[in-house]
Amino acid sequence: MSQVENETIGKRFIGCLIGMLLIAVAIYTVSHLLVKDPVSCPEGKTGMDPCGSADCSEDAGKLSWRNFARIDPRGRVRLRNPGEIDWYIGAQRAKTILEGIRDRTEAMDTIRRRIDENMEEMASLLLDRGPVDELAALIIAGQYEKARLQVNTVFSGQSVRDIRLIKTDLLELEQQLLQQCRDLEDMAPPLSCLFFWTSPTLSVIEVLFWSFFGVLTNLLVNSAEYLRKGNFAPVERWVAYTKLVYGPILSVVLVMAIINGFFEVESYQVRIWTLPLVGFIFGYAARRAANLVDKIIERFLGKAEKGIEQGPEAVAARRAAVVEEFKNALRPRNMEELKSQAKALARKMTEAGAEGKGGMQ
Structure with a gap:
């Protein structure tokens, strides 16, 4: 294939990437305008809440x-x-x-x-x-x-x-x-x-979008550079297409690993509002992100092998210790808490007795 043909294919490929990026940005923007972040209010403002009685x-x-x-x-x-x-x-x-x-x-x-x-x-x-x-x-x-x-x-x-x-x-x-x-x-x-989605459900969508933006940005930068130097290789397009698929997936996996404590990014405070930035970085460096996933899998499987060697007894002992900690947490720690629990118990017993008398009458 001649140099001119390679350049033509390269320009067409870059145009395709730009088109995909514009479409993705449009979808992302419209989604933010139409979809409300479904953050729940777990307790609500009831009569038991002294900080308000509104809905x-x-x-x-x-x-x-x-x-x-x-x-x-x-x-x-x-x-x-x-x-x-x-x-x-x-x-x-x-x-x-x-x-x-x-x-x-x-x-x-x-x-x-x-x-x-x-x-x-x-x-x-x-x-x-x-x-x-x-x-x-x-x-x-x-x-x-x-x-x-x-x-x-x-x-x-x-x-x-x-x-x-x-x-x-x-x-x-x-x-x-x-x-x-x-x-x-x-x-x-x-x-x-708070201009990103922050609910557990939609924050994953944020990571997918921004990691996709990261992959596209990386491909545009590298493709334009190769085209400028005159050594654009059309066969590399398929590598780019695969990056568009595995880049966002690996970004989500790595973000879930951070959330669940598999690893942390030292010196950088990763919070819910930084997930889009983290997703973009992982997407931009999709190949290095794949290496990170490989390391996580290697360590995880190594720990799994050790767990299998220890047997189920060690697991049962650890779970029993956790249950015991929960029981200790429920016990009153001072006289004030003891009085509070005693009054609550007495109130429940009184209510139960009143209900029992009402049922007998």
């Missing part, structure tokens, strides 16, 4: 703190999965927020204990403890404002100073709870990075 649908299509944490009526925050916080928000940013939430939670516990002590002391002077127990129930439910409005009525005729102390502490709890909610609202990915 959870207002958070649809975007990541919010409810995907990573939950807050009980008293203002205590529990994390759903610490690893996801690092992945979606970033450890350093989340750490600052969580330290403030932790310190505030401890301060609120201290205030509640002080209120309990003052109320117990004042209740000893009353003939009927019923109103005091109702007031305590409001505080446990996190209804601090409602409880504060009832303090004067419950402890009518007692020391004005003691009443003022309880109301001041309840007002402080209101403000601390409000600040907890404000800090939780900040626990979300940086807005400047």
